Amino acid sequence: MAEFSLDLNEEQRDLRDWVHGFAAEVVRPAAAEWDEREDTPWPVIQEAAKVGLYGFEFLATCWADPTGLSLPIASEELFWGDAGIGLSIFGTSLAVAAIYGAGTPDQMVEWVPQCFGDIDSPTVAAFCTSEPEAGSDVGAMRTRAVYDEATDEWVLTGQKAYATNGGIAGVHVVTASVDPTLGSRGQAAFVVPPGTPGLTATRKLRKLGLRASHTADVFLDGVRVPGRCLLGGRDALLERLDRARSGQRATGQAAMRTFELSRPTVGAQALGVARAAYEYALDYAKDRVQFGRPIIENQAVAFALADMRTEIDAARLLVWRASWMGRNNRPFTAGEGSMSKLKAGEVAVSVTEKAVQLLGGAGFLRDHPVERWYRDAKIYTIFEGTSEIQRLVISRAISGMQIR
Ligand SMILES: Cc1cc2nc3c(=O)[nH]c(=O)nc-3n(C[C@H](O)[C@H](O)[C@H](O)COP(=O)(O)OP(=O)(O)OC[C@H]3O[C@@H](n4cnc5c(N)ncnc54)[C@H](O)[C@@H]3O)c2cc1C
Numbered sequence: 001m002a003e004f005s006l007d008l009n010e011e012q013r014d015l016r017d018w019v020h021g022f023a024a025e026v027v028r029p030a031a032a033e034w035d036e037r038e039d040t041p042w043p044v045i046q047e048a049a050k051v052g053l054y055g056f057e058f059l060a061t062c063w064a065d066p067t068g069l070s071l072p073i074a075s076e077e078l079f080w081g082d083a084g085i086g087l088s089i090f091g092t093s094l095a096v097a098a099i100y101g102a103g104t105p106d107q108m109v110e111w112v113p114q115c116f117g118d119i120d121s122p123t124v125a126a127f128c129t130s131e132p133e134a135g136s137d138v139g140a141m142r143t144r145a146v147y148d149e150a151t152d153e154w155v156l157t158g159q160k161a162y163a164t165n166g167g168i169a170g171v172h173v174v175t176a177s178v179d180p181t182l183g184s185r186g187q188a189a190f191v192v193p194p195g196t197p198g199l200t201a202t203r204k205l206r207k208l209g210l211r212a213s214h215t216a217d218v219f220l221d222g223v224r225v226p227g228r229c230l231l232g233g234r235d236a237l238l239e240r241l242d243r244a245r246s247g248q249r250a251t252g253q254a255a256m257r258t259f260e261l262s263r264p265t266v267g268a269q270a271l272g273v274a275r276a277a278y279e280y281a282l283d284y285a286k287d288r289v290q291f292g293r294p295i296i297e298n299q300a301v302a303f304a305l306a307d308m309r310t311e312i313d314a315a316r317l318l319v320w321r322a323s324w325m326g327r328n329n330r331p332f333t334a335g336e337g338s339m340s341k342l343k344a345g346e347v348a349v350s351v352t353e354k355a356v357q358l359l360g361g362a363g364f365l366r367d368h369p370v371e372r373w374y375r376d377a378k379i380y381t382i383f384e385g386t387s388e389i390q391r392l393v394i395s396r397a398i399s400g401m402q403i404r
Contacts, residue, residue: 002066004324012065012073019074022053023081031082034212035372038204040124040168041085041212048089049122053078056112059093068327072268072319079272083376084212086269088124091164091213092116095125095173097262102189102231110228111191115171123194126169128160128218135161136389139183143220145176145190147234152227154190156198156220162383166216167201170194174220178237185244188237191229198223209375263337263384264322267344270380271316274348277355277373278308284359301358308351315344335394342390345380352377 008016026047034041048054062070079086096115099108117123134140143158156176160166172192179186192199201216230237282305285296295301322340325332332338352374356363363370381387395403 001328012069015070016073016077019077023077027081027085031085035084038211040214041088044085045088045122049119054089054122055116059096068323069320071265072323075265075268076272079269080276083273084210087210087213092125094127095171098127098173098189104233107231111171123170124165125171126163126165127173128163128166129175130161132159132161136386141177141187143176145178153224154230156223158220160218162215163218165214166218168214179241182244189231190225192223192225196223208378210379261326263341264319266384267319267341270344270348273373273377274312274351277352277370278312280370281355281358304354308354311347315347318343335397338390338393342387345387348377348380
């Protein structure tokens with residue numbers, strides 16, 4: 001087990017500085033343009049692929065860090081540059097994590113490279129689980145997967161909502177119910193290979209924030225995928241269904257654990273947005289003169305900045321703790337993964353709101369990036385489990401009771 005230390009090692013410091021450099025030089029200068037265009041920033045994704053920030057090798061290097069801190073460090077820096085572009089670059093990792101978490105070694109070898117495409121012409125991937133009637137209530141999923149024994153194919157039918165990269169992705173990873181009587185325990189994940197007939201999507205949904213990131217509803221109309229596209233394989237699925245039908249406990253509540261493990265990384269993205277807004281507001285408060293002195297010389301302003309910094313640092317400690325625990329197989333007995341995402345998401349919302357306030361009228365204008373950060377921050381109390389769902393996970397963990 002790796003020691004938990006707040007002293008970053010040399011590799012982590014190099015990673016942080018390298019991603020920060022990319023965020024400062026490539027991402028941030030492009031952020032306003034792609035936010036306005038509400039379009040996928042393909043040139044930036046290409047640049048990220050070229051320098052090695054977009055691709056499985058990069059993710060694998062981060063995952064290999066025994067402290068678990070590399071991915072949150074990289075995420076914070078990239079999303080400090082811009083959250084919409086950041087999600088365009090890191091959104092693929094949701095699908096990759098699903099393949100990595102549920103797939104067999106053969107499936108990883110076959111599908112993971114296809115999620116990213118080539119360095120010269122990168123592709124993106126989508127992870128589609130939310131549905132119009134099943135957001136927080138994952139067990140209410142209606143998309144069905146039916147096995148066709150004659151052709152050894154799975155037939156997927158249903159609708160997915162709000163999929164990041166939905167429709168523009170090559171690989172779509174789709175969750176579906178194979179046995180609706182079992183709720184979330186009757187669900188499985190499938191790879192839908194690029195170009196599969198029957199998968200269509202709406203045009204890009206128009207959003208409050210993260211406008212550079214593509215979000216769309218995805219329709220599955222009798223989509224046929226080969227048997228090998230069922231992640232984990234059919235034998236493992238049948239065994240899991242048998243266990244659920246005979247009332248046995250799910251081993252380690254696999255789906256829950258996957259979510260808990262990915263939440264600290266999403267919290268780290270929120271931290272990047274919060275830190276960007278805090279740094280900008282700090283500089284502004286030192287420069288802006290009213291009543292003959294910089295506004296930071298008023299305690300009300302300085303204390304607001306002190307609170308912003310304190311909250312960001314507190315949230316980072318929770319994110320790093322959960323990342324370290326997840327990587328070192330420490331059980332989240334108090335919902336520590338959810339705590340990290342809950343705190344970081346709410347800090348991002350409050351810090352960006354304070355930053356707008358500290359800039360006064362300038363904070364409300366598109367001439368300054370804080371209005372964009374304020375719009376982007378809000379997603380972090382909504383996706384990957386809303387703040388209420390995080391509180392539900394934590395309260396169930398600390399009480400051992402079925403809180404509703
Ligand atoms: C920009 C964006 C990108 C997204 N990307 C993806 C993606 O790539 N893949 C994907 O599958 N999904 C994605 N989502 C979907 C996202 O995960 C869901 O929107 C989220 O889980 C909430 O579900 P919902 O919108 O249906 O809200 P609902 O579940 O309808 O919730 C509405 C409100 O009710 C509250 N609520 C619900 N149940 C309870 C309860 N038991 N106790 C207390 N309060 C409760 C919620 O907290 C919320 O405030 C994305 C969403 C957005 C906006």
